[in-house]
Amino acid sequence: WTIARALQEGLRARGFDLGVTNTMVTPVFLKGELEEATSLTMDLRENYSIFCSIVLYPVIPRGLIVLRIIPTAMHTLEDVQRTLDAYSEVSEKLKSGYYKENKFALAEN
Template identity: 60%
Template sequence: GVFGMAGDQGKLKEIAALKGKYDFRLLVDDAHGFGTLGETGAGAGEAQGCQDAIDLYFSTFAKSMASIGAFVAGDRTIIDYIRWNIRSQIFAKSLPMPLTLGNLKRLDLLRTQPELKAKLWENATKLQKGLKEKGFDIGNTDTPVTPVYMKGGVEEATAMVMDLRENYGVFASVVVYPVIPKGHIIYRLIPTAAHTDADIQETLKAFSETKAKLDSGAYKVEAIPDMAEAR
């Protein structure tokens, strides 16, 4: 449903329309869409008006739900087949009861407190708007997933992400070669409903300052910094 690195949505509605011409089932991995997209938070399919065309819907409680576990939803015949035949499910254990109850509570919050999703989008919009105003390239994201594209090597990316975390208090996932081409860096930011305007402004300031360091060559090192020794 959502490309986890770039933050843009897949063309589910266009793909679903092809089901009238071709005989296939549609499976959607919506790890980043569930809980954040659509009127009720049901995901990318709901947001694009084609939820009923999805035959098998997969998502996780590890993203918007900030927990552990995942689920597959679909026709009972398919689910029963998966339950008894998928190799990774054989001898697997259920989630511990505290996590199960916690996930059920999170689903309840999603249904009963839509203001949380609204706040998430308010924060995501402010962050993305602020980054673009400061000249950062965030691609074509149309979800809270916020990639920041830069140029640099693996060592520079590592030094910069450590600087962001240790000296600015900003956590960002970093993506480098071989996941993406050499010389390119993606810092992935994902705001939450709990962040404040002050948090967003601090993040924008941190990225402006560290980007200036990156451009000046301050992060050029011969080897990847040892984060354990840095402490």
């Protein structure tokens, strides 16, 4: 639980809404549309090497995004810090409209 607790406490400290969770599965609630969610998760995967699943409408109300991340015993506190930094960065990009303007934020090779 050390890693999950560090991740969840770190996300909350940075102002992220996790709702109520008492498991390793960590939901992060954001506001945005399907296209933004797609670009954001691709950005996380391709540019930050972080995989998460997304939950969108019609499972949840339109205009909401839930990113689900699951920390494991293989993750380290350094991984948690990288994840916190990445989530802060993509959250700012989402708020600024970056993902509306950029369909897919792929890494340059």
